[in-house]
Amino acid sequence: MSKKILVWFRNDLRLHDNEMLVEAIAKSDSILPVYILDPRSFGETKYGTLKTGNIRAQFILESVLGLRSSLKQIGGNLLIAEGSPENIIPQLVQEYEITEVYHHREVAREETHVSTLVENALWKLRINLKHFIGHTLYNKEDLPFPIKDIPDAFNQFKKKIERDSIIKPCFSAPDRINVAEVIDWGTLSSLEELNLLPQQKDQRSDFEFAGGEAEGLAHLQKVIVAMQQAATTKNLILASKLSAWLAMGSLSPRKVYWEIKKMEGVPNTKAMFNHILLGLLWRDYFRFMFKKYGNTFFNPDGFGSQGLIDIANEQDNFNKWKNAQTGFAVVDAVMTELNQTGFISNIARQTAALYLINNLEVSWIFGAAYFEEKLIDYNPASNWGNWANVAGVGNDQKSKSVFDLDKNIKNLDPKGNYALTWAS
Secondary structure, three states: OOOEEEEEEOOOOOOOOOHHHHHHHHOOOEEEEEEEEOHHHHOEOOOOOEOOOHHHHHHHHHHHHHHHHHHHHOOOOOEEEEOOHHHHHHHHHHHOOOOEEEEEOOOOHHHHHHHHHHHHHHHHOOOEEEEEOOOOOOOHHHOOOOHHHOOOOHHHHHHHHHHHOOOOOOOOOOOOOOEOOOOOOOOOOOOHHHOOOOOOOOOOOOOOOOOOHHHHHHHHHHHHHHHHHHHHHOOOOOOOOOHHHHHHOOOOHHHHHHHHHOOOOOOOOHHHHHHHHHHHHHHHHHHHHHHHHHHHHHOOOOOOOOOOOOHHHHHHHHHHHHOOOOOOHHHHHHHHHHHHHOOOOHHHHHHHHHHHHHHOOOOHHHHHHHHHHHOOOOOHHHHHHHHHHHOOOOOOHHHHHHOOHHHHHHHHOOOOHHHHHOOO
16 A cells, blocks of 8 residues: 655645655655644634734745645645644545644644644544644754753843854755645635725835745845845845744754845855844744743743733723724824734833833733734744733743833834824
8 A cells, every 4th residue: 555644734835845745745645735724713812812813824824825826836735724734634544544743843832732632633544743843943852951841031031042052054946846646736815705805005114025935935035135235335134034944844943044044155245144042043042941831831820920900900901902093193103003913022022011111001811812823924833822921921030120111112202203103
């Protein structure tokens, strides 16, 4: 009997640097690439927010179709289904006589729960679900410490892994692929079918995200060109805006690192290189912290105790905040930009979070849930980990005092132009 491997794509929508895909091709006669649109990812939360808003949903749909296009270019295709993976994957296994299922391991509770449900269902069929790790710059097995001993302080984590760990080279993208014979590869739902409306472009935004591996790689090259220009003009723009493609796995963090590293020796580019590397390390840090501590990051008190909550006005204050109606110009500008574009800078995220938590006395959990709906670059570990840190309930309790709203505002909008531009 021929060996067929089902490759279950989730937040790893790329051909380059994809060990799971490379191994599946090498160890099978044919593969069945599968993407499953899970309705649970588009429902409403207990905070009155959506799991996925229209801007990120559109980006996800584009990313999935981008993967299908990439697979078609090398002789393959992507089977697209809608429903619960724990129901659909066992059905596909039986229908196509699959011998093994491959997927990338996640770290947050909802994603890992789905993996467990799939694994349990496959176990009944005596089919193995093989886990791969492909979301981080540093592989878990290459860290200089076991997960349980990872330093809680980011600076210690950064210092030790940069000194004692290596970043592996990327896996090459396959140039041909042999897929199972499928009559109907399926169609992808539209935004409207997900009960979402397309977002109209806001003319105040100077950047538009488009999902997919090809778009991510093209944007990475634009960042490199910007670095080259900075080498002559010394006008360095630090906002790389790579995070959305990283979140969907359309860009590999290792791919970003090795491409940017080519510019390391070029004059006046070191600051940009270090800035991008720092962002990649923060992504790794939060993923490993989730691996270390599990779901503690989703608890309101986290690793400490959250501050005062104005219970009587909490919902009203939260609504004012998310609708950019607080009356505080800079915060309203941040929320307007977020609502209109799905993307705001890191310092803008901190500013909005500090105001919600400390000034409006709303539980940080509400803010984290709203960012989950709105951010085009949302990933669970970075979002909930950052919010917990700002709220003072993160795993590194020494970081409580590093956030300052007034200082943030001065850095974000020193001349008031930002608040003026994004006035709602």
